[in-house]
Amino acid sequence: MAQCPVRSCEICENSPAKRFCKNCEQFICHPCEISHLKIRPCRNHVFQDADKVNVEVKTPICVQQEEFFTHYCKTCSALICYICLPTTHKTHDFCMIDDKAKETKYSLNKEVENVEDKIRNAEIKISFIQSTLQTFEKQAKSTKDIEERVAVIVGTLNDMKNDFLKSIDEQKLEESQKMEPEILKRIDATNNSQEALNKMKRAVDGKNNITLLNSFSDMTKTLKSISEMSNWKHLLVRVRFDPVSDLIPVQNYKNIKDSYQA
Incomplete structure (x- = not known):
């Protein structure tokens, strides 16, 4: 593989350029970097290794x-x-780019923190919904002992037993079909929000001041979009489980009990 030619320092033009000034977009050698940072307007300039610079990004x-x-x-x-x-x-009314960039970074970081809070709240809500569904499924499963109680009852109780078990399965299927897609959708939305937010955080840290200010409007819109995706105003309706014994009409239960005792 052919090696890339070594750049010369764009200031002294003699030494190999090992460093890159992100503010001036110049390749500089180490001695010139030291001199560069001694100049008052350049004191806060940011440098990085020249071999890590993407020269295609202008x-x-x-x-x-x-x-x-x-x-x-x-x-x-x-x-x-x-x-x-x-x-x-x-x-x-104008100011230096560095001053505006500092103010912009602060504003963006505050927005990032706000979106992070909303994502955390979304994760908490997802956990609550999942826990609610698991509790419902355990309750539905625990009611299967109705089979043991109705096994000793003969005659007409068999029809009632089958109706109760069918009702449980239908309710479990209905609630699961209703809740599980919503949970998956919210998990995907939250993961997408987190991925977009991580990309935004890397962009805020990685851009130089000029690029940051030039992209501020788009970045703000992106943060607003992420915030809206994670801003759930209401929880899903809590799953309600009706024990089978509560569904038995009082008079029917009395007749069954009297029949069993007889």
């Missing part, structure tokens, strides 16, 4: 001037370069 630039963005216009809610600033935006 930071947006000003279309009119073909210059890097340096400021953020609060009036226009747009990124601007140093040439556009004193011309088309000179009377507007």
